[in-house]
Amino acid sequence: MVTAISNAIRQIPRGRVSTYGAVAKAAGYPRCARHVAKVLNQVDGLPWQRVLGSGGRISLRGELGMEQRFLLESEGVRFRGKRADIKTFEHRFAPTGRKLRAVGRQKRLPGK
DNA sequence: ACTTTGACTTCGG
DNA sequence: TCCGAAGCCAAAG
Numbered sequence A: 001m002v003t004a005i006s007n008a009i010r011q012i013p014r015g016r017v018s019t020y021g022a023v024a025k026a027a028g029y030p031r032c033a034r035h036v037a038k039v040l041n042q043v044d045g046l047p048w049q050r051v052l053g054s055g056g057r058i059s060l061r062g063e064l065g066m067e068q069r070f071l072l073e074s075e076g077v078r079f080r081g082k083r084a085d086i087k088t089f090e091h092r093f094a095p096t097g098r099k100l101r102a103v104g105r106q107k108r109l110p111g112k
Numbered sequence B: 001a002c003t004t005t006g007a008c009t010t011c012g013g
Numbered sequence C: 001t002c003c004g005a006a007g008c009c010a011a012a013g
Helices: A002-010 A020-027 A033-042 A062-075
Strands: none
Touching: A002 A020, A002 A033, A020 A033
């Protein structure tokens, strides 16, 4: 799993970004956004700066956050205030037909 | 086997 | 738009 997620992250090309949730899903583990974060923190050699929170927000605080933003802008990713312009720069993962955990899970109770 | 741990996400206010 | 609460889930201790 750590491997699957790492691979997914490595697929994000320069000048593009993705989100924890999207990466998790692409790796075959929807709803495991937090694990993506953990992997980014543990495994090195990954383009960590290309993974953002939902909506293109940067989750890292302080210096690290600043650096992430700096690196992304260097790659050409533009920001709108606090968010990356995810609409135009989000990476679309190749459909690797991995079903693993993706199966059997339905949407949340419409209740509410 | 149980508890803690995340660079999360969505929703209501 | 910002904040807190609740939901989520595999890995590590």
